[in-house]
Amino acid sequence: MTPxxxxxxxTRDFYPRQMAFRNxxxxxxxxxxxxxxxxxxxxxxxxxxDLYAAKSGEELVQExxxxxxxxxxxxxxxxxxxxxxxxxxxxxxxxQLPRPIRWWSFGPFWRYERPxxxxxxxxxxxxxxxxxxxxxxxxxxxxxxxxxxxxxxxLTPEQVVFRVNSRSFMxxxxxxxxxxxxxxxxxxxxxxxxxxxxxxxxxxxxxxIGLADKQLVMLRELLLDRExxxxxxDLCTFFKAVEALGMRKWFExxxxxxxxxxxxxxxxxxxxxxxxxxxxxxxxxxYDKLVADVGGESIPATGFAMGDVVVGLVSEExxxxxxxxGCNTQILVTxxxxxxxxxxxxxxxxxxxxxxxxxxxxxxxKLQKQLRYADxxxxxxxxxxxxxxxxxxxxxVKHLQSGAQHxxxxxxxxxxxxxxxxxxxxx
RNA sequence: GUGCCUGUAGCUCAAUCGGUAGAGCGCCGCACUGUGGCUGCGGUGGUUGUGGGUUCAAGUCCCAUCAGGCACCCCA
Numbered sequence: 220m221t222p223x224x225x226x227x228x229x230t231r232d233f234y235p236r237q238m239a240f241r242n243x244x245x246x247x248x249x250x251x252x253x254x255x256x257x258x259x260x261x262x263x264x265x266x267x268x269d270l271y272a273a274k275s276g277e278e279l280v281q282e283x284x285x286x287x288x289x290x291x292x293x294x295x296x297x298x299x300x301x302x303x304x305x306x307x308x309x310x311x312x313x314x315q316l317p318r319p320i321r322w323w324s325f326g327p328f329w330r331y332e333r334p335x336x337x338x339x340x341x342x343x344x345x346x347x348x349x350x351x352x353x354x355x356x357x358x359x360x361x362x363x364x365x366x367x368x369x370x371x372x373x374l375t376p377e378q379v380v381f382r383v384n385s386r387s388f389m390x391x392x393x394x395x396x397x398x399x400x401x402x403x404x405x406x407x408x409x410x411x412x413x414x415x416x417x418x419x420x421x422x423x424x425x426x427x428i429g430l431a432d433k434q435l436v437m438l439r440e441l442l443l444d445r446e447x448x449x450x451x452x453d454l455c456t457f458f459k460a461v462e463a464l465g466m467r468k469w470f471e472x473x474x475x476x477x478x479x480x481x482x483x484x485x486x487x488x489x490x491x492x493x494x495x496x497x498x499x500x501x502x503x504x505x506y507d508k509l510v511a512d513v514g515g516e517s518i519p520a521t522g523f524a525m526g527d528v529v530v531g532l533v534s535e536e537x538x539x540x541x542x543x544x545g546c547n548t549q550i551l552v553t554x555x556x557x558x559x560x561x562x563x564x565x566x567x568x569x570x571x572x573x574x575x576x577x578x579x580x581x582x583x584x585k586l587q588k589q590l591r592y593a594d595x596x597x598x599x600x601x602x603x604x605x606x607x608x609x610x611x612x613x614x615x616v617k618h619l620q621s622g623a624q625h626x627x628x629x630x631x632x633x634x635x636x637x638x639x640x641x642x643x644x645x646x
Numbered sequence: 647g648u649g650c651c652u653g654u655a656g657c658u659c660a661a662u663c664g665g666u667a668g669a670g671c672g673c674c675g676c677a678c679u680g681u682g683g684c685u686g687c688g689g690u691g692g693u694u695g696u697g698g699g700u701u702c703a704a705g706u707c708c709c710a711u712c713a714g715g716c717a718c719c720c721c722a
Contacts, residue, residue: 225712228712228713282647282719282720283720283721299721300721300722330720332647332719332721333647333719334713335714335717336714336715338721342722346722478721498721498722499721499722500722502722524721524722525722529722530722553681555680585680586680586681587678587680587681587682588682589681589682590681590682591681591683594682595682603680603681605680606680607680615680617681617682619683620683622683
């Protein structure tokens, strides 16, 4: 046997069962997004490298993007994130698009990273953005939409927490303790690591970027102060807004959350499982300068992204994923013998005309095998048409779960099948 | 891109000190030639990830490589 060629590292094969999960997720995403008035859109998966070079942060482009030359010699990248494409498309039609712009999208992204649990090279991401409003209530709205999605999946505030902060407020706080001279990127990097490093190592890193001992103490105090948000008008507004939207219980202030991407300017947030066992489920915030940075007019914007991998792990652990076989067939029409092929196909055709999902077993193998197949696929009904049935112009309908089998007249088949399926869905 | 750990049947795993690969589940068949699940019996299953090396002998030791996991990095 020739060896099977391996899949590309970090990619996942979506067999029907996995595809059913992805579609289950997609269905919830679509329903929630539309409920809040967002419109679906999509960008190319391939973009010119220049688009990302403009903004996303050096790390993302230089080390994590799949970059290559096309046949004409131009440098292109498999998109590592969607926001630059969004900024590009909005900038191109800035004059004609009615504002506010509420858009959502779900599609594949690529990052050349080392795969591990919760992190792969090709992943699917839900993006939802609101452009054209500077209001903090816009930040609260997108954050609430993401919380609604988690709620729709069956997760609760006991299982997931949204941690919220504001970059502009943090910059103000940092200035208060005399850190405005130090590059804010470096300080944000330090803030990001407070939970990952030991106290000594963290202090050493802080000293390395120029913080005095006293400043380190004040910074630590700032980061652990759970009530500091009350001094921020924006954050007060944010929490009032999520309260009005009925989502307050999902959100907590946390000064340690600053988010990695360079382009965030205002409110930032991320959702994680309470035990912090996994990576962030989703993350987002305000990015008021990005549209202008890719060459458009200045348009304020806020939004978030949620990858499919971590939310899948968290949902699975919480036991929320329904039985998804990936099989939607309602009826299997068995094939008793070769010479019944036409009769069986006609039966299937009648059933399909009534909008039922029907498959015909393609080979006249033992009924045993055909029913076994129906059982394994989770097909609820099997129809048998053999010589006995043909003689009396009837067919047999078997309900797999109960084992009950009925003879119905050929003409009454559709009605009989419908009533059996009805009993099934209501039970 | 860096460090550490792990790769044995389709899946989950065994195999003592280096001694010539085994179980459960699955799959196939039969009991049951017009009826699935449950049960019983039988069968199929492998270049031990791949390539080299050491050895009389390698699943086991060594090197390389690929893949997965953990940490770093980064982030969905």
